Amino acid sequence: MALRVGVVGGGQLARMMIAPAVELGVELRVLAEQPGMAAALAATAVGDYRDADTVLAFAREVDVLTFDHEHVPQEVLALLVEEGVAVRPGPGALRFAQDKLAMRARMDELGMPQPEWAAVTSAAGLQEFLDAHDGAAVVKTPRGGYDGKGVRVVRSATEAEDWFATLAEDARGGALLVEELVDFRRELAQQVARRPSGEVRSYPVVETVQRDGVCAEVVAPAPHSPERLDEVAAAIGVGIAEGLDVTGMLAVELFETTDERVLVNELAMRPHNSGHWTQDGAVTSQFEQHLRAVLDLPLGDPSPRAAWSVMVNILGGPQNASIDERFASAMAEHPSAKIHTYGKEPRPGRKVGHVNVTGDDLDDIAYEARAAAEHFGD
DSSP: OOOEEEEEOOSHHHHTTHHHHHHHTOEEEEEESSTTOTTGGGEEEEOOTTOHHHHHHHHTTSSEEEESSSOSOHHHHHHHHHTTOOBSSOHHHHHHHHOHHHHHHHHHHHTOOOOOEEEEOSHHHHHHHHHHTTTOEEEEOSSSOOTTTTEEEESSGGGGHHHHHHHHHOTTOOOEEEEEOOOEEEEEEEEEEEOTTOOEEEOOOEEEEEETTEEEEEEESOSSOOHHHHHHHHHHHHHHHHHHTOOEEEEEEEEEETTSOEEEEEEESSOOGGGTTHHHHBSSOHHHHHHHHHTTOOOOOOOBSSSEEEEEEEESOOSSSOGGGGHHHHHHHOTTOEEEEOSOOOOTTOEEEEEEEEESOHHHHHHHHHHHHHTTOO
């Protein structure tokens, strides 16, 4: 009988686990939030991931439970573990991907380099932090933010008044996370995979290019990087994976500062946009690696297949045409491009697909990837 992996969440990350699952002989089942989502091909159930009975019923039909996102409530995760479900990554690790304040405190405990930060519960506390950090800071909601949502650069405490008002209305109370505004040269991402038995594999550190808070491009490996940077980033990734007892894929978003430090920005405990290049540019893709890891199978080789890989996200998609209509022209003009789409309806700013190109000349493949992606815009 085939091993059965259940994925909570029906988005594009679950969708991109389908092909490697088939190749590995793994039965992939998906609990989708609603019909017709990106991973509809493997969706065996539709339901609310916040409802314990729904998730438990789904989990009882699989050997291992993993995730397309980190939003399943801790109380649901705890019940799953109590009922003997193999949850990977487990609630103890996922807590630090769900709560940025908890993550910052734990990074301090692990001795990881990170921006100066504080938990603030009032405008006065935020203003005090601003005064101590040259009048500028980044404020984040501890939970739920992604792709630039729940993040603001502020220069006055009044710019977060609405968030403090929301905290005041919440019976649970809480705090906002405030961080120093880092003077960074570029953003990087380090991915590692870890299985329950402890084996860890690191991918090359990559450079990510953000536009309007959303990842637009990834270059693998990060260009113009001294060997020491690769070593430091990998050590940070492995240290966090082991320190938090992560199982599966872990992505560590990093800042490379202008004074040549590397600081931890955020964490994701699942396949990640910064690793989509691995589908066509690595011996083992992040999606296959995640399945191997959560099933506690030997991990695959994360080495690049070519000198360079460039991933360009397709953001928004054509607003006045079907995305399928654009494939022929993109393929004809850019035969080296590998095009991946997510079965999503186009919408401004939405990630609806990506393009990967690999090769020996970085300038050439970056051009090909960008030009191919442009076929899917208006």
